Amino acid sequence: MTRPPVRRIVTGHDDQGRAIILSDGAAPNHWSSEVIPGFGATVPWLTAAGRIDHVTDADPAAADSEIPSFPAAGETILRIADFPPDAVYPDEAGSVIFSELDGHDEAEAGAEHSGSKHFWFHRTDSLDYAVVLEGEITLLVDEGEATMRAGDVAVQRATSHAWSNRTDRTARVLFVLIGTEPLTASQIAERRREASRPLESA
Numbered sequence: 379m380t381r382p383p384v385r386r387i388v389t390g391h392d393d394q395g396r397a398i399i400l401s402d403g404a405a406p407n408h409w410s411s412e413v414i415p416g417f418g419a420t421v422p423w424l425t426a427a428g429r430i431d432h433v434t435d436a437d438p439a440a441a442d443s444e445i446p447s448f449p450a451a452g453e454t455i456l457r458i459a460d461f462p463p464d465a466v467y468p469d470e471a472g473s474v475i476f477s478e479l480d481g482h483d484e485a486e487a488g489a490e491h492s493g494s495k496h497f498w499f500h501r502t503d504s505l506d507y508a509v510v511l512e513g514e515i516t517l518l519v520d521e522g523e524a525t526m527r528a529g530d531v532a533v534q535r536a537t538s539h540a541w542s543n544r545t546d547r548t549a550r551v552l553f554v555l556i557g558t559e560p561l562t563a564s565q566i567a568e569r570r571r572e573a574s575r576p577l578e579s580a
Contacts, residue, residue: 381410384420384458390435405458406441413474416462416548421445427452427557447479448502449557457553461515461543472497488538490563491520498540501563505556506534513549516542538563 386405392398410418421439425431427450439445449455468474476485481500488500496518508517509531516525517532518540526532536558543549561569 381408381416381418381420381460383408384422386422388423388437391432400435401437405439406437407439407443407445411478413468413478414462414471415466416460417467417475419457419459422456422458424449424455425453447481448484449504449555451503451557451559453557455553455555457555458511459551459553461513461541461549461551463543463546463548465546467497472499476500487562488540490538492518492538492540496540496542498542499538500540501536501538502555503536503558503560504534505536505558506532507554508532508534509552511550511552513543513547514545515549515551516544518542536561536563536566 383404385403387402388400390398390400405420405422407422408418408420421443423439424445425438437443445455446453472485475498476482484500484502487502490501492499499518508526510526510528512528514525514527516523517534520538523542524532541551
């Protein structure tokens, strides 16, 4: 199954400071799974930590760019992912997915409280905005789930989560991934407990 391309329009400036269209065409950095039909992603853009470059015409998401699966602190990744129906994934889907994404550490972190209820469970140190563009997909967390349809938005805050497509057609989801300070779920829980403790009297 061939994934439809993502049209990418990139703006910039000319030497007089006027806004221009630098490029308009299929985003060149894309990937499709060799094992899972219809699964893959396109990265239209990303930024490194620190100052964002508005001066040069460098393309950080060129076809031959090395794109990390997950952003480090201060980095951002814009990704459009296609999730085929759960039914097409192989029996060992979790191992296959995270081998292809180099994400075994993230899968291990996501399994802490999920009880292995879905093969996509993972956890990253990032703030993720997810917007469903086409189809329907269910966001699973350790305790609960929410089914999303085109136009719905999820704000995923470094939580253990999975994406389950229980329909018979591919779902396309846009993600803005923003790398955050590395904190485990246990560290977040401890900070929450500390913040809720009453101040000791002097």
